[in-house]
Amino acid sequence: MTDSQKSDETAVAANDEAVEATGTSGTEAPAPVEATPANEPTPANEPTPASETASAADVVAEEAQATEPATPESPAAPRPTPAPAPSPAAFAARPKAPAAVVPAAPAVSAASLAEAAKWGRAEGDGHVFLTLDGEEIAVGQYPGVSADEALGYFARKFDDVIAQVVLLEHRVESKAPATDMQKTVTHLREQLAERNMVGDIRAAEARLDALSAQIVELEKSEKAAHDAVRASELAAREAIVAEAETIAGQDPAQIQWKTSSARMNELFETWKAAQKSGVRLGRSNEDALWKRFRSARTVFDRHRRAYFSQLDSNNSAAKSAKEALIAEAEALSTSTDWGFAAGEYRRLMDQWKTTPRASRKDDDALWGRFRAAQDVFFSNRQAANDQIDQEYTANLAVKEQLVAEAQALLPINDLNAAKKALQSIRDRWEDAGKVPRADMGRIEAGLRKVEDAVREAEEEKWRRSNPETKARTNSALSQLESAIAGLKDDLVKAEKAGDQRRIKAAREALEARQAWLDQIQRSASDLA
Numbered sequence: 001m002t003d004s005q006k007s008d009e010t011a012v013a014a015n016d017e018a019v020e021a022t023g024t025s026g027t028e029a030p031a032p033v034e035a036t037p038a039n040e041p042t043p044a045n046e047p048t049p050a051s052e053t054a055s056a057a058d059v060v061a062e063e064a065q066a067t068e069p070a071t072p073e074s075p076a077a078p079r080p081t082p083a084p085a086p087s088p089a090a091f092a093a094r095p096k097a098p099a100a101v102v103p104a105a106p107a108v109s110a111a112s113l114a115e116a117a118k119w120g121r122a123e124g125d126g127h128v129f130l131t132l133d134g135e136e137i138a139v140g141q142y143p144g145v146s147a148d149e150a151l152g153y154f155a156r157k158f159d160d161v162i163a164q165v166v167l168l169e170h171r172v173e174s175k176a177p178a179t180d181m182q183k184t185v186t187h188l189r190e191q192l193a194e195r196n197m198v199g200d201i202r203a204a205e206a207r208l209d210a211l212s213a214q215i216v217e218l219e220k221s222e223k224a225a226h227d228a229v230r231a232s233e234l235a236a237r238e239a240i241v242a243e244a245e246t247i248a249g250q251d252p253a254q255i256q257w258k259t260s261s262a263r264m265n266e267l268f269e270t271w272k273a274a275q276k277s278g279v280r281l282g283r284s285n286e287d288a289l290w291k292r293f294r295s296a297r298t299v300f301d302r303h304r305r306a307y308f309s310q311l312d313s314n315n316s317a318a319k320s321a322k323e324a325l326i327a328e329a330e331a332l333s334t335s336t337d338w339g340f341a342a343g344e345y346r347r348l349m350d351q352w353k354t355t356p357r358a359s360r361k362d363d364d365a366l367w368g369r370f371r372a373a374q375d376v377f378f379s380n381r382q383a384a385n386d387q388i389d390q391e392y393t394a395n396l397a398v399k400e401q402l403v404a405e406a407q408a409l410l411p412i413n414d415l416n417a418a419k420k421a422l423q424s425i426r427d428r429w430e431d432a433g434k435v436p437r438a439d440m441g442r443i444e445a446g447l448r449k450v451e452d453a454v455r456e457a458e459e460e461k462w463r464r465s466n467p468e469t470k471a472r473t474n475s476a477l478s479q480l481e482s483a484i485a486g487l488k489d490d491l492v493k494a495e496k497a498g499d500q501r502r503i504k505a506a507r508e509a510l511e512a513r514q515a516w517l518d519q520i521q522r523s524a525s526d527l528a
């Protein structure tokens with residue numbers, strides 16, 4: 001229903017109220033009659049002139065009021081008990097209500113009338129005609145008013161349509177959502193097609209044609225934007241599914257389950273958010289992507305359950321193996337066979353290192369028990385060694401004196417005397433007994449230094465007295481002496497010939513052989 005029709009209905013209601021108030025004595029103004037088809041009777045109940053629809057400015061004002069928030073209605077009060085009907089005498093004595101004054105039709109400006117006169121005319125009896133394409137079309141009748149008022153009434157109906165056209169143009173220019181815009185264009189075309197108004201109908205239809213084309217472009221633009229958003233959303237969903245499939249496709253033996261599980265949960269939450277607030281991708285796309293995503297999550301969960309089930313089994317086996325090692329370690333903890341037990345503990349430690357790890361919590365607890373058994377044994381052994389060290393303190397003093405006596409033999413000048421003295425020190429060393437474990441290395445190193453010196457002196461003596469060495473030395477001496485004699489002859493011959501190059505070469509060779517001869521002679525003297 002258009003705004004003009006709403007105004008007409010309001011006017012009819014006001015007129016009826018006025019008639020009821022004045023009774024039969026009220027003056028009823030003639031109503032405008034719109035043109036009807038030839039086969040239909042002219043409608044009898046038309047709105048009075050006083051209730052005609054307002055101008056385009058009034059329509060805009062009414063729309064502005066319509067946008068204001070409505071005042072909440074107060075709750076209905078309880079209906080009072082009806083009073084008894086008054087007697088006929090009392091009713092006759094009631095004062096008469098004054099007759100209602102029907103407002104006159106709103107005045108039409110001279111500019112509006114001049115514009116309307118271009119497209120129509122009104123006769124004296126109130127009939128109004130529209131000039132369209134050179135022909136006159138009867139649009140209706142407004143009896144009982146002047147021709148200008150009758151023409152203005154039907155012109156205002158055209159202004160109402162133009163106001164809606166302008167409003168629609170503003171919506172198109174502002175890129176408002178194009179939903180139902182084409183329906184509005186169709187509705188306005190239907191109003192213009194009724195030919196019950198006066199104005200530039202063709203211009204209005206041309207504006208509607210332009211609007212229809214602009215709305216089509218706007219719909220295309222909106223569809224392109226929607227398709228772009230949909231493509232972006234589809235790509236985002238594809239990325240979620242692809243990442244989920246990548247996570248599910250990892251090797252269960254190498255996957256980081258804590259990180260991957262957290263990431264899979266994040267992907268699921270992202271999926272739900274996109275499905276709730278994102279654009280719709282179409283049933284086929286939604287179903288296909290969801291099946292892939294659900295399948296990836298199912299595979300991931302199956303691998304995770306299988307992995308942790310196997311892990312629990314492995315942990316149980318490792319726990320049993322390490323508990324067996326702990327039992328052996330605890331049985332050895334009270335042993336006093338220090339050497340044997342220490343070797344067994346080394347064996348148990350090697351087996352412990354090769355046994356698979358249990359869960360971190362269990363493995364730490366098992367290691368604590370194993371280490372405690374070791375600590376008991378080694379603490380007992382240390383206590384026994386400490387007691388022994390106290391008993392060996394006196395032996396330490398004797399061996400320190402023997403080390404000092406042995407070191408006094410250095411350097412070795414008389415090998416035979418040094419060997420005899422060292423043997424005496426060794427005999428007394430064995431008789432002195434053991435020393436504390438902490439001092440054993442230091443004491444033995446002191447004696448070993450003297451023993452090494454005596455052994456080196458023996459080897460040097462043998463090297464000098466070795467017959468083979470002497471023979472090789474004598475042979476080298478003979479060869480060098482023969483070579484030197486030959487070089488001397490060569491030098492004499494070169495000097496006689498005056499050949500400087502040969503003289504130089506012979507002298508250099510002679511000097512080198514002479515140096516070798518001196519060195520071998522010194523070695524031979526040492527051997528002698």
